[in-house]
Amino acid sequence: MTASIPDIVISRLPIYLRALERLAQDGHEVTSSLELGKHLGISSAQIRKDLSHFGGFGKQGTGYKIKYLTEQLRQVLKVEQEWEIALVGAGDLGSAVARYRGFAHRGFRVAYVFDSAASKAGKRLGNLEIYPMEKLHEIISERQIKVAMIAVPAESAQQVADALIAAGVRAILNYAPINLNVPAHVRVQYIDPVIHLQRMTYYISE
């Protein structure tokens, strides 16, 4: 615990968690680093090494109890309880994100939605009220929201990020196709489908 754990290790834990949940759904109760590795295209040694940073979760000869390992990984990642998320942007993309049912049971819930359009303020998105940007600081700081998603055009993404951070947000998932400048205590992740697509076309030959 003294030496900090490489971020690349942290980045694989959610993948393991997702695979474990699927194995559990399929009725499995126990798995091994070899089986998990085959599912994910990762070497068994890497999985064991990654997990060993946090403790010995398995048993020699038998492997890992799925339910137990799942609980442990949830604790490590701090997703045993639900984080309330603030979503900024209620356009096509923001609406789809707000309606996405995949957050439930994985540690997150979209709890507040903001949009700069005066025409949208007060309207509803599913069972959520859309708040104007003027309310952002008050709500986020009072409710101590730490996690946010940005689904606004690239041009306004940076200023939205600044406002979120000023209100206390510590983790931002940015759907706008632009790099954000943030202080060191804030984490940012990006979702840009084009980046992924461009990364694959390189390999497509005639």
Added chain:
Amino acid sequence: MTASIPDIVISRLPIYLRALERLAQDGHEVTSSLELGKHLGISSAQIRKDLSHFGGFGKQGTGYKIKYLTEQLRQVLKVEQEWEIALVGAGDLGSAVARYRGFAHRGFRVAYVFDSAASKAGKRLGNLEIYPMEKLHEIISERQIKVAMIAVPAESAQQVADALIAAGVRAILNYAPINLNVPAHVRVQYIDPVIHLQRMTYYISE
């Protein structure tokens, strides 16, 4: 060109391209590895090293001409011309993806949409017709579609992937929260917002 270029290098090129396009939009004509690196939080040495895999795109003393470097990177990534994309799944998420305007001018266009629901077949999504799954093989193989996106529930994602690959698809962007098993000649990328969120909460302390 004989030694294959590391995938991690390829994965950064779209990021560089996106930053260059933004600089161009902001009226810049020239940049340097140092400036680009500051924007992206990457060392200038890494940027120069990455680019040098493909040729000398800059000039000592002055840096890189943005327009020229942009063209070169587009060629390397094979996105000078537009790829037609097949989208499978026309639910909330698929609809938002189909309507997303960020593909234009970045090398991609959603050209065909498929959905398994009989109720949706023949309906329109924007200006695109929704085809039934039965048409998938015929259309994708005849039009030689090589790139596809999957926006169906996790339970059916693998069989959709199998069908796409059988029809000739070589690159899949998967929005379903599940790992796909694909043959070696097919590339897969994943978009799962929860994975990104879980990767950040680890770092949030009280």
Added chain:
DNA sequence: TAGATTGTTAATCGATTAACAATC
């Protein structure tokens, strides 16, 4: 017990960075 699989060490492999000659 015999077989299987973990956790961990050491070896290998690969990626990043520092430094600088080349040169615009």
Added chain:
DNA sequence: TAGATTGTTAATCGATTAACAATC
């Protein structure tokens, strides 16, 4: 020319893998 920045080499750093003793 003097200053700046590239492209590239060598050094450093870190991550992955192989191997195996420990042990269930």
